[in-house]
Amino acid sequence: MIEIKNIRKSFADKLVLDDISAQMQAGKTNLIIGTSGSGKTVLIKIIIGLLKPDSGQVFFEGKDMMQMDVKELKELRKQLGVMFQGSALFDSKDVQANVKFPLDMFTHMTHREKIKRVNEVLERVNLKDVNHKFPAEISGGMKKRVALARALVMNPKYLFCDEPNSGLDPQTSMVIDKLVKELTIEYKMTTVINTHDMNTVMESGKHYLQFLIHIKLTCRLTHRDYICIK
Ligand SMILES: Nc1ncnc2c1ncn2[C@@H]1O[C@H](COP(=O)(O)OP(=O)(O)OP(=O)(O)O)[C@@H](O)[C@H]1O
Ligand SMILES: [Mg+2]
Secondary structure, three states, X not given: OXXXXXXXXXXXXXXXXXXXXXXXXXXXXXXXXOOOOOXXXXXXXXXXXXXXXXXXXXXXXXXXXXXXXXXXXXXXXXXXXXXXXXXXXXXXXXHHHHHHHHHHHHOOOOHHHHXXXXXXXXXXXXXXXXXXXXXHHOOHHHXXXXXXXXXHOOOOOEEEEEOOOOOOOHHHHHHHHHHHHHHHHHOOOEEEEEEOOHHHHHHHHHHOEEEEEEOOOOOOOOOOOOOOOO
C-alpha cells in the first residue's frame, strides 16, 4: 500500500502541491486527476523519489521513503515500474534495448534470459516484430506500449502511468486503458495513473476505480467509489 501524507511542494515562489494526503488502494488502479499544470507529474515524481517534497511523507507498506537507506531504496526502485509522460524512450536505442534497459540496470540475468523476458512483455502489450525498430520509426500508440512494456519488464509491484493515453485517438486510448486495467489484475500490481482524460476516469470508474485524488478541484464528479481530496 502507498500512502502520502501532507505533501507540499513549491518551485521558487510557486506553490504546486498544497498539503496533499492520500492512500492508494493495493491491487487496484488509483487515479490522480487534475487539469494541466495542477501538479500530477510533480506528485508522481515525489512518490517515486525523483523529486523531494518540501515537507510531507511517502510510505510504501508503512515504511517512510525518506527514512530508507540506500539499500532499501534500491530494493524499492526494483519494484517500481514507471511509464513516463511522453513515454521517455531513448531515441538512440531500439525497442528491444529500451525495454531491456531496467534488466541491464538491476539484474544479473544473461543476455538470453533478458531477451526472453523482453519478448514476453512485448508480446503481452501486443507488439511483435518491432524489436529492432527505433522510437522514430513507430507510432505514438506503439511508443506508449513500448513504454508500458519497459515499465513491466521487472515485474513491478507498483505501476505508475503518467498520462498513458495523452495524444492518442479515442480508440487507441481505450486499448491502452484496457491493457493497463487487465495487467493490474493479472500482475497483481498497485497502479497509479495520472490523467486529465475524462473518458479514462468515467470508464475506469465504472469498473475498477477505487480512489481518486482531486488536485485543485477542477470538476466535481460524484460517484460512490470516488474519494475527493480538495
Ligand atoms: N522542475 C521544475 N521546475 C520548476 N517548475 C516546475 C518543475 N516541474 C514542474 N514545475 C511546475 O509545476 C507545475 C505543475 O507541473 P506538472 O508537470 O506536475 O503538471 P501536470 O498536472 O502534470 O500537467 P500536465 O497535465 O500538463 O502534464 C507547473 O506549473 C510546472 O511549471
Ligand atoms: Mg503531467
